Amino acid sequence: MARRLYELCGKDPARVFSPYCWRIRMALAHKGLEFESVPWRFTETERLAFANHALVPVLVDGERVVADSWAIALHLEETYKQAPALFRGDPDTYRFLVAWNDSILQGGLARFIVSDIPSLLGDAERAYFIESREKRFGKPLHEVTAGREERLPEFRASLQPLRVALRSAPFLGGATPDYADYVVLGSFMWARGVSPLRILEPGDAVHAWRERMLDLHGGMARGAPCFGA
DSSP: OEEEEEEEEOTTTTOOOOOOOOOOHHHHHHHTTOOOEEEOOOOOOOGGGGGSSSSSOEETTTTEEEEEEEHHHHHHHHTHHHHSSSSSOOOOGGGHHHHIIIIHHHHHHHHGGGGGSGGGGGHHHHHHHHHHHHHTTTTTTTHHHHTHHHHHHHHTTTTHHHHHTSSSBBBTTTTSSSSHHHHHHHHHHHHHHHHOOOOOTTTTTHHHHHHHHHHHHTTTTTTOOOOOO
């Protein structure tokens, strides 16, 4: 049975924009594993009933069904031990990086790009997204991202931990990328896929790192539908 990865998209099934799906896309490529991308949309929860899960990514790997990006990464590492390692040492040592990414980086990015997402969605998904996200933020989406250009310098300054980590090596994983790089890249691919806003400036060490990441695995990330920001 072919490997299948259920991934979030909008009207364009090729525009995968979930940061969690991008982590697994890159992890599969890192392991040298081929997969079929199965488009999934916000209102299609019933299509994931087989996985007893309501969100993507979901990986069907032979007879095994694995939901949640962290669980999938662990599954890939355990199942494909002869392929390049995703983790250097105990995977639990990556939990802080994942928590920082999800709360600080991803949470910060949302306040710059969330209002760009509805235009990429079909009618049903658009209504769901707007209602659920406005409830989450407590305000209309255009107010969430208001004044975003003026707020960018402060956000860019918050990326200093990444710059420090990249001073001694080209990747967060060291000489070569690992799951830490894929977690952080997933957040930037989310922004790149849904918004024309230029998050990173050329000349920034984080921008240079992202450029290296975009070229990995035959340019998988660089070739994905995006706004190029």
